[in-house]
Structures are given as C-alpha cells and as structure tokens.
Amino acid sequence: MTEHADPAITPYRPRATLREVAAMAGVSMKTVSRVVNGEAGVTPQKVDAVRVAISRLDYRPNVSASALRRSSGRTAAIGTVLEDLANPFSSVLLRAVEDVANERRVLILTGSVDEDQQRERTLVRAFTERRVDGLIIAPVGEDQGYLRAEMEAGTPLVFVDRQPQGLLADCVLSDNEAGARDAVHHLADAGHRRIAYLGDLALIPTAQQRFAGYQRALLERGLAPDPAHVVHDLHTVDDAARATAALLGAADAPTALFASQNLVTIGAITALQELGLEHRVALIGFDDFPLADLLQPRVSVIAQDPAAMGRAAAELLFQRLDGDRGRSRRLLLPTTTVPRGSGEIAPEAR
Amino acid sequence: MTEHADPAITPYRPRATLREVAAMAGVSMKTVSRVVNGEAGVTPQKVDAVRVAISRLDYRPNVSASALRRSSGRTAAIGTVLEDLANPFSSVLLRAVEDVANERRVLILTGSVDEDQQRERTLVRAFTERRVDGLIIAPVGEDQGYLRAEMEAGTPLVFVDRQPQGLLADCVLSDNEAGARDAVHHLADAGHRRIAYLGDLALIPTAQQRFAGYQRALLERGLAPDPAHVVHDLHTVDDAARATAALLGAADAPTALFASQNLVTIGAITALQELGLEHRVALIGFDDFPLADLLQPRVSVIAQDPAAMGRAAAELLFQRLDGDRGRSRRLLLPTTTVPRGSGEIAPEAR
DNA sequence: CTGAAAGCGCTTACAG
DNA sequence: CTGAAAGCGCTTACAG
Secondary structure, eight states, X not given: OOOOOOTTSOOOXXXXXXXXXXXXXXXXXXXXXXXHTTOSOOOHHHHHHHHHHHHHHTOOOOHHHHHHHSSSOOOSEEEEEESOTTSHHHHHHHHHHHXXXXXXXXXXXXXXXXXXXXXXHHHHHHHHHTTOSEXXXXXXXXXXXXXXXXXXXXXXXXXXXXXXXXXXXXEEEEOHHHHHHHHHHHHHHTTOSOEEEEOSOTTSXXXXXXXXXXXXXXXXXXXXXXXXXEEOOOOSHHHHHHHHHHHHHSTTOOSEEEEOSHHHHHHHXXXXXXXXXXXXXXXXXXXXXXXXXXXXXXXXXXXXXXXXXXXXXXXXXXXXXXXXXXXXXXXXXXXXXXXXXXXXXXXXXX | OOOOOOTTSOOOOOOOOHHHHHHHHTSOHHHXXXXXXXXXXXXXXXXXHXXXXXXXXXXXOOHHHHHHHSSSOOOSEEEEEESXXXXXXXXXXXXXXXXXXXXXXXXXXXXXXXXXXXXXXXXXXXXXXXXXXXXXXXOOSSOOGGGHHHHHTTOOEEEESSXXXXXXXXXXXXXXXXXXXXXXXXXXXXXXXXXXXXXXXXXXXXXHHHHHHHHHHHHHHTOOXXXXXXXXXXXXXXXXXXXXXXXXHSTTOOXXXXXOSHHHHHHHHHHHHHHTOTTTSEEEEESOOTTTTTSSSOOEEEEOOHHHHHHHHHHHHHHXXXXXXXXXXXXXXXXXXXXXXXXXXXXXXX
C-alpha cells in the first residue's frame, strides 16, 4: 500500500529565510542583512532587488536568531512578574510599563504569581532562559537573593510594590506607612477614637508597613490601641466582609474602619451595606478602585498610583539598559488622600 | 595615558554556556544536552557530574538558541493582542489565557492595540518575528487578510471578542446580538416603551451587533424606533455621561436606557446620579463590571464571561498546536441576564 | 552509552 | 560598496 498525504490537509509552507531572499535577489546574505537592518552603503538597485524579494517571499526576520548572534545579545523583550494580571493594580501597572516599552519597540512577557513564592522563581527562570533584557518584579518571596546571578550577568532588575529582600536592587514603592498614617489621622480628625484595622496577610511586607503606619498614628494621637480592633490575614472580599460584620457586632465596636487593601475595602463595604451602617460607620480604604466615587456614600481612599509606579519602573529599567550603572535606587511614591464622603462620617453615640 | 577600567564598576560575568558545562563536567556537549532535556541513556555518574557543573556555573539554558535548532521550531511562547490591558475585560481574558498556557509551561507575550489598526499589525509582526507558537487576537482592523501568511506558515490563530474579517479562522465570541435583544426585552417586560440605545463607536463590529439586537427587540415588541433615542460613538465615560444627560433633558425622554458597553454604562450612571434620576430611570448595561452590585440601585447587566472566552481561546489554540487541523471553528458564548435592580425599575409618568 | 560534525537563521569581523 | 567564512548556543543525525 502506498501512502498518500491527506489531500484535505495543506502542508505548511515554511517561512522564507534570509538565505532564500539573498538567492532570489541575487545578492549575498550580508547584503540582505544590511537592507533589513537599515544599514547604509548598499546601492539603491540592490536595495530594491532585496525589497522585492522580501515582499515576494513575505520574509519575516527571525529576531531570536539575530539576537543570538548579535554582540549586544539584546532580545528587545522584558519580563514582568506581577501579582495577578486580573487585578486592576497589576494590570494598570503592566499597561504603564507597556507604554514605556512600546516607545522603544520592546515587547513584554508577563505572568502572575498569586502570592506563590515558587511561581515567582519559575517565572523568573522562564524569562531569563529566554534572555529577556530586563525584569520588573513585584516580589512575593521572602528572599530574592536567588536573583543575584541575573544581576551579575547584566540583566537589570527593578522591583515594584514591594522591596526585595536579601538583594540590593532598584525598586519603586508606595509610601505605605505614611499613607496608612494619613488614613488614621484623617479618621481621627473627624473625631474617631475607636478606629479598626482590617489587614491583608500579615506576612506581606506592604501589609506590615501599613499596619505600622496605623499603629504610629494611634500613638501620635494618643489613642489606645485595642487588640480587638485589629484583624490581620484578610485576603478576599468574603474574608473582609465576615471580619467587618464580626467587628461591628461586638461590644465596644469601632466607629471607623481602615481597610488596608482594595479587596478588603470592598468586603467592608459589602458588610456595611448588609448591616445598613454604610452612612454611620466611617471607612477609608488603602488603594483606590474603579467606581469608588459612584457608591453611596462615596468611598474615601488613600490612593496609590499604579500607572506612575509602572512608568517609573520601566523608565528606571531602560536607564539601566542604556548603561546607567550607578548605585541602586529606591523610589518612594507618595500616596494621596482622597476624601469622598465615607471617611468624613462623624462618630455617633451607639 | 593608560586606560583603566573604573574600579567601581564590576564587569558583567557572562552567562555560562553548554560548552562550558561540558568542559567542566568532562563530557561532550551532547551529553550535557541530554541531561538538560531529561533524555534517558546517560550513566548516573555522568548525570551527576553534569548536574554539579550546571549548579556551580549557575547554567541557564538558552531556550531561544535551542528553539532555533529544534526540529519543532517551537518557542513555547504565544502572543496575545488585546484591546487594552488596563481594561478589566482584556486583563481578565489575559489571565485566563495565562492559566491555560501555564499548564503547558508556555509563556505569554502581550500588548494593547487601543482600537488602532496599525498597532494591531505592528504587534502581530513583532510577535511573529519572535516566532511565537500561536496568536490570540482581539482584532480591531477592518481586514485580517494580512494574517493569511502566518496561518499558512503553521502559526495557529484564534480570534476573541470580534470575528476576523477577510480570513477564515477560529474565533470565540459573545452572542452580542442575543444579549442586546435580551436587555431590551427585559426592559420592555418591566413596562418600558421608550428605551434608549447608548452605543460604542459604530464601526466596532460588536457595537453593530448589539445595536442590531436592540433594533430587533424593538420590532419584536412592536415598539416604534425613535432616532432621537439612539446615540452612537460613545467611547468614554464622559462621552456617555454627556449623551445621557442630553437624552434625559429632552422632551419625550426615554424611561429606560440600554448601555452597550462598560464605560458607557458607568457614564450613564454618573449622569443619572447627577440628575438624581438613578432610582427613576431604568438601566441595563452590556458587560458586567466590578462593584455593579454595590451601587444604589444595584446595576442590572447582560454579563459576558471574559475568563471563559480566554480559556476557550487558549484551549482551542493548544488543540491546534497539538495537531488538530480540522476546519475553523466559531464558538458563540451565551450572555447572562443579571437582574440586580436598575433594570427592573418601572416606568413612571413624567 | 557517548560524542564529533554539521547546521538552525542570523551577524560579526574581515578582506577585497 | 560587497561578500565569504566563522560563529552565536544549541540540537540533529549519525557513527561508533
């Protein structure tokens, strides 16, 4: 029995190579390379012949192959390791990185770590095995020392949102402690003395800093810290809603809430609405979120600027790629207090 | 004058190569390659020697180089071309693609097109020049014929959100027309006879389909279409807010609004709140959004499922990469009517 | 079980 | 202005 190819299946047409373009144009590979890379010193007629061949063969240069041989070794791609691409904080940051990278015709590889240390390492390794030119990382692990080899190999690293541990490297952070402090002062200014802290996972550095800011502001205001008004390790909307309901149902309930993170804020609102207390208990959330100003009451927040963070990180990265080998920098982005209503509710006798 | 290297600057240490690992382990490059790729048939002691050398040199395989030589040519990376990574629709879709790709240890290159045809082509070209194994594209251009060469070269393509034009290829879409029709029927069921259409840019295919569904439902209900109640080309929150205010300020104002897209819905809510009409004018939006159920009134929507869309697209893509060469498929994902309050407001005499 | 030679698609470093 | 040879880091296709 003779074998026949299935006539229904069109065989794939392999992509044209530089060598084939050269053959069709009747020039050497080097001349094609010159035309493709826009190098000067090729007679117009040869340029034309090459252009015609490129177009007829629909030639697409293989940038991986060219990067392999190029002395710079640059791949014109960077990697971004973020917490969760589906979360607005990550995605807005990513978009800002993209806009900066785009000006340089640099592409972006990206992935989510979901608070998983192992995933952070896996992604970083996958990116470096593809020889990205640089990395922007929102670290989740307790130690980033494993990245020293990358830095020494010349791959610039910029950390965002959280400071790297065990490694001296560039980073761009929000001033979490000052922001949290501002939130508590703002609530105290409205007359509150029983201000609860609703916190994210206590092992997250930014959560620790925000808690530190909360504690410091209480001290500065001479308010007695009440352990019953502090809840840690809230990582989802439901966690936060349950904790808020419990807090408000107890004796000596707080009259104001400081929610240390986006999802926690939303959980708190959910609980307040269910209890019908949204106009009676004050609330300030850390990190702004879409539609905060369409809710009733409008939600006061300590706003971070993830777009500014992404932009700054990308600009820092490209400065390094442009040869800046100065000592590592730490950019602290200020937060903004955005009073919208929920944070200005006065305490009432309950 | 003799030149000295700046002593403050540590020279970069070049990455170890497979050749160097081989030299240190005292074996051939081929043997190292076998160990790195987990191929059988290497004596345990050589495996050990190679492992030690890899670890001491901190060797990272160069996957680009290996892909270049490998017969499959696979790079284990796919490209996603999306509307706007900062928009939840795109970012949730991307995240779902990531989760599927992750199971296969495939990386993701991504970029935003912002409704710009040129940007779509630029991104696609950049991705194919890096020889991605496949592409997931939310097309914005009026013609995707330029992608025929990619398909013929064997790069699978899956379109999402919008159907490709001038090219037969796999795609995953929401049933926009049926969803819009449902919205209008839902409002008519509540007693409305003057239902306005607030539409996105009229040249966007999905906007056209949603408008078609709107018109069809009016016909089915025997409601006279009123050109004064139709507004197209709203692409931002502000556009939509202004148009809504104008609509509601005019004589014979509509008693219900169908907002054909996310940002348009939010603009409509903004205007309704400013006019104090949010509890008196009915509203249904196409596409769900975070916090829709925390607003007052809660916002009824026709929900799409961007995560399901991303998952389906990625699964289709990997099926193709696994060798499925059957005819191109078109997946139509149903929408869900989510009644929450705003869409059930009854018309009132005004 | 192991390795030497050739080659993936391109650029470098030359020489003319 | 142009091109032939070598080589980037790896795998293939062999041969032993």
